[in-house]
Amino acid sequence: xxxxxxxxxxxxxxxxxxxxxxxxxxxxxxxxxxxxxxxxxxxxxxxxxxxxxxxxxxxxxxxxxxxxxxxxxxxxxxxxxxxxxxxxxxxxxxxxxxxxxxxxxxxxxxxxxxxxxxxxxxxxxxxxxxxxxxxxxxxxxxxxxxxxxxxxxxxxxxxxxxxxxxxxxxxxxxxxxxxxxxxxxxxxxxxxxxxxxxxxxxxxxxxxxxxxxxxxxxxxxxxxxxxxxxxxxxxxxxxxxxxxxxxxxxxxxxxxxxxxxxxxxxxxxxxxxxxxxxxxxxxxxxxxxxxxxxxxxxxxxxxxxxxxxxxxxxxxxxxxxxxxxxxxxxxxxxxxxxxxxxxxxxxxxxxxxxxxxxxxxxxxxxxxxxxxxxxxxxxxxxxxxxxxxxxxxxxxxxxxxxxxxxxxxxxxxxxxxxxxx
Amino acid sequence: xxxxxxxxxxxxxxxxxxxxxxxxxxxxxxxxxxxxxxxxxxxxxxxxxxxxxxxxxxxxxxxxxxxxxxxxxxxxxxxxxxxxxxxxxxxxxxxxxxxxxxxxxxxxxxxxxxxxxxxxxxxxxxxxxxxxxxxxxxxxxxxxxxxxxxxxxxxxxxxxxxxxxxxxxxxxxxxxxxxxxxxxxxxxxxxxxxxxxxxxxxxxxxxxxxxxxxxxxxxxxxxxxxxxxxxxxxxxxxxxxxxxxxxxxxxxxxxxxxxxxxxxxxxxxxxxxxxxxxxxxxxxxxxxxxxx
Numbered sequence: 249x250x251x252x253x254x255x256x257x258x259x260x261x262x263x264x265x266x267x268x269x270x271x272x273x274x275x276x277x278x279x280x281x282x283x284x285x286x287x288x289x290x291x292x293x294x295x296x297x298x299x300x301x302x303x304x305x306x307x308x309x310x311x312x313x314x315x316x317x318x319x320x321x322x323x324x325x326x327x328x329x330x331x332x333x334x335x336x337x338x339x340x341x342x343x344x345x346x347x348x349x350x351x352x353x354x355x356x357x358x359x360x361x362x363x364x365x366x367x368x369x370x371x372x373x374x375x376x377x378x379x380x381x382x383x384x385x386x387x388x389x390x391x392x393x394x395x396x397x398x399x400x401x402x403x404x405x406x407x408x409x410x411x412x413x414x415x416x417x418x419x420x421x422x423x424x425x426x427x428x429x430x431x432x433x434x435x436x437x438x439x440x441x442x443x444x445x446x447x448x449x450x451x452x453x454x455x456x457x458x459x460x461x462x463x464x465x466x467x468x469x470x471x472x473x474x475x476x477x478x479x480x481x482x483x484x485x486x487x488x489x490x491x492x493x494x495x496x497x498x499x500x501x502x503x504x505x506x507x508x509x510x511x512x513x514x515x516x517x518x519x520x521x522x523x524x525x526x527x528x529x530x531x532x533x534x535x536x537x538x539x540x541x542x543x544x545x546x547x548x549x550x551x552x553x554x555x556x557x558x559x560x561x562x563x564x565x566x567x568x569x570x571x572x573x574x575x576x577x578x579x580x581x582x583x584x585x586x587x588x589x590x591x592x593x594x595x596x597x598x599x600x601x602x603x604x605x606x607x608x609x610x611x612x613x614x615x616x617x618x619x620x621x622x623x624x625x626x627x628x629x630x631x632x633x634x635x636x637x638x639x640x641x642x643x644x645x646x647x648x649x650x651x652x653x654x655x656x657x658x659x660x661x662x663x664x665x666x667x668x669x
Numbered sequence: 670x671x672x673x674x675x676x677x678x679x680x681x682x683x684x685x686x687x688x689x690x691x692x693x694x695x696x697x698x699x700x701x702x703x704x705x706x707x708x709x710x711x712x713x714x715x716x717x718x719x720x721x722x723x724x725x726x727x728x729x730x731x732x733x734x735x736x737x738x739x740x741x742x743x744x745x746x747x748x749x750x751x752x753x754x755x756x757x758x759x760x761x762x763x764x765x766x767x768x769x770x771x772x773x774x775x776x777x778x779x780x781x782x783x784x785x786x787x788x789x790x791x792x793x794x795x796x797x798x799x800x801x802x803x804x805x806x807x808x809x810x811x812x813x814x815x816x817x818x819x820x821x822x823x824x825x826x827x828x829x830x831x832x833x834x835x836x837x838x839x840x841x842x843x844x845x846x847x848x849x850x851x852x853x854x855x856x857x858x859x860x861x862x863x864x865x866x867x868x869x870x871x872x873x874x875x876x877x878x879x880x881x882x883x884x885x886x887x888x889x890x891x892x893x894x895x896x897x898x899x900x901x902x903x904x905x906x907x908x909x910x911x912x913x914x915x916x917x918x919x920x921x922x923x924x925x926x927x928x929x930x931x932x933x934x935x936x937x938x939x940x941x942x943x944x945x946x947x948x949x950x951x952x953x954x955x956x957x958x959x960x961x
Contacts, residue, residue: 474881475882482672485671509805
């Protein structure tokens with residue numbers, strides 16, 4: 249009985265190996281580039297009638313609200329492009345998967361998605377990006393991350409869309425100083441989450457502090473630390489004038505609640521992921537008013553004409569969906585991809601290599617002010633440096649009101665990102 | 670100075686909740702010599718019912734239901750599982766509680782999903798200003814409720830027939846049985862009381878003031894922080910649980926400020942280790958004597 253079973257197991261293992269080997273050889277034999285419709289060279293994800301782009305988003309994890317907005321933004325862009333006749337005579341199709349913000353899930357989903365797509369219009373989450381870094385390089389697959397650390401700009405497969413976390417903070421602090429809320433030589437506090445996101449935000453305040461003689465009280469936390477009362481108590485003792493956050497939304501809520509409860513009441517500056525409109529239903533709702541959010545995309549309620557257009561389209565197509573800044577971010581990811589695809593089409597090469605080359609020739613991508621003009625000609629440097637500043641406002645759709653239109657502070661112009669040449 | 674006083678206030682408030690939780694560990698250990706690793710899941714059971722029912726029944730009723738449910742869950746675990754595992758020794762039963770804990774916790778975390786609900790509606794995020802010091806209402810109420818419950822418990826333990834029976838059982842199980850004390854009743858009541866204490870504690874834990882997070886895995890993790898509190902106080906000492914809870918609350922708050930936030934997480938365990946080296950049975954625990 250036992251030998252029989254063992255033989256069966258061996259046979260099954262052998263069979264599956266053969267199947268896998270067969271799959272591998274088919275893929276290997278695929279030509280590196282074929283001339284398709286209109287004499288355009290193509291390889292993966294592009295047919296004569298369609299261009300397929302991937303979305304690795306979060307519909308079930310901690311960023312599911314933001315993720316829903318981002319996915320909808322991607323889809324709205326694709327719908328608009330397709331209605332206008334597509335790109336390079338081809339319709340845009342999106343292949344959407346949900347990794348729930350889990351790097352291991354993403355690692356499993358990636359091999360299934362990769363052969364079907366030309367590139368990724370959205371890749372959500374720093375941990376997922378870190379896990380897939382080498383895959384993207386090996387497959388020469390261009391991806392627009394929905395995370396904004398300048399630490400990833402040494403990866404040629406990353407197409408950063410918008411301003412990085414360090415620059416969000418530099419601009420945000422400059423804005424607060426312009427408003428008279430911060431002066432040279434002041435003390436500031438910065439609470440940041442360990443890892444790429446937090447570390448990159450901290451670089452921004454360190455740079456700004458050098459320029460303006462500020463002293464920073466730093467506090468590093470992990471993703472499971474949700475009670476920041478003790479840290480804020482200590483910072484109150486230090487006499488900070490501004491509190492900077494590079495944290496998750498619930499951590500922001502704790503810091504803001506403590507800022508108010510302890511009578512500290514200083515302005516609080518946060519990176520774009522620090523706010524989630526769901527916080528307006530939490531016990532900390534009354535304390536959120538002190539938060540200024542610096543982000544490269546406009547808040548949902550922005551009056552920037554393109555932002556209004558996208559917001560209206562979103563409300564029409566997704567009437568009951570939550571509103572947040574992800575919608576505009578998702579849309580602008582599409583717009584930049586459009587610029588890349590059009591450039592690649594002009595050059596007659598819609599293969600992955602062709603797309604990667606096209607990206608580096610783009611020196612001025614305009615997005616109707618959904619983000620500042622983007623320049624992809626210097627690998628390693630952030631493509632853009634401007635931000636919108638928004639303030640928490642329960643009456644505004646999406647919970648944020650724009651208080652400063654798109655601008656780039658002079659300090660941000662002079663900042664050198666980690667991999668900038 | 671203001672910072673120091675503020676940290677003391679923060680630490681004491683947290684300590685009161687840790688004391689409630691630690692007392693739950695102690696009650697069960699004293700009655701049965703089993704370490705109950707499922708305490709965190711009892712906390713979640715109570716909190717989950719409050720979250721589900723507070724909109725329909727109103728917060729006060731939901732809170733009462735939550736406390737009762739946690740108590741009954743404790744009773745049920747003891748009657749249905751532990752009482753039937755007659756051949757298992759104390760260590761086996763402790764391992765059994767780990768299994769129960771994982772199952773209940775995962776199910777509740779799954780049910781709550783990504784909501785992470787806050788359940789301290791009547792008092793959460795409504796601080797009281799006393800001069801330069803802010804007293805978080807949640808912590809203040811926790812301190813009062815904790816003091817009342819702990820006092821009531823200690824009195825019952827000393828003067829009620831259940832308390833006498835339990836102390837007798839803790840002292841010498843066989844002799845207590847021979848004197849007509851029904852071991853099963855004492856044990857079941859201990860689980861019931863521990864569950865109720867867990868149900869009360871969660872009303873303060875899943876708040877903005879206390880944990881900054883709603884009901885979820887974090888709540889469960891906090892319940893386990895009370896474990897060192899029980900150990901360093903002495904696993905079989907009710908007074909020790911109270912002192913242990915306060916020590917843990919203050920250690921966390923003060924070490925985060927004066928050493929570092931990262932260190933504060935290990936500080937509690939470091940204090941526990943030091944106590945155990947000096948007094949292996951904890952600060953107030955009974956020294957084990959064995960004849961050689």
